[in-house]
Amino acid sequence: MNDAEVFTEFTDSGAILKGHFILSSGLHSDTYLQCARVLMDAQRAERLCGALAAKVKKKFADDFDLVVAPAMGGVVVGYEMGRQLGVPSIFCERENGVFTFRRGFTIEKGAKVLVVEDVVTTAKSSLEAIEVIKAHGGDVIAEVCLIDRGAGAGNLPVPLISLLKLDVPTFKPDALPAHLKNIEAVKPGSRFLQQK
Secondary structure, eight states: OOHHHHHHHHHHTTOEEEEEEEOTTSOEEEEEEOHHHHHSSHHHHHHHHHHHHHHHHHHHSSOOSEEEEETTTHHHHHHHHHHHHTSOEEEEEEETTEEEOOTTOOOOTTOEEEEEEEEESSOHHHHHHHHHHHHTTOEEEEEEEEEEOSGGGGGOSSOEEEEEEOOOOOBOGGGOOHHHHTSOOBOOSSTTOOOO
16 A cells, blocks of 8 residues: 555545644644544555554564554554454553553563554654553564654654654644634544543
8 A cells, every 4th residue: 555545545534634733742733633534444444554564564574462552542553453463452541641551451571562553743652652561561662553743753762664654744832823823723632531
């Protein structure tokens, strides 16, 4: 699957949103990638993750024991990548604002782990996931994502493989461009959802 085909999958599903968005990193953007839209079609998810799994196999052969995805965005991608690679898939989720493993999920000491995200921007969630994996005895070998939308890969201590790299500008709240200043900002992500 080439870049144009991947981009078409995202546009055809309505997953590329335009407006004024506050990303989970706190940065602002005029573009948001709502991967839940692209993944709601199981056949599309299978195609995209199949192409990503092919990239992983080409680079790493059979080097993974486990897939770990940060919730929420990575859960569907993580499940499908685990299926495509033939290894179990679990996820970490936030409890009191910190990633942890719940639901009986464990990691064998020394297990070779592939971290799976939907979108990587600053890599903040990825770094938090890597820390909790290491704290539970896992050895993170690499990370993969559907979309790499920023300079976050440079922050990772492991290689990042993406299906598509999109250079989408982000802005600090005090440095918004003119075209965003008069548009109400929305937070479409899940990092700061409050439980009731």
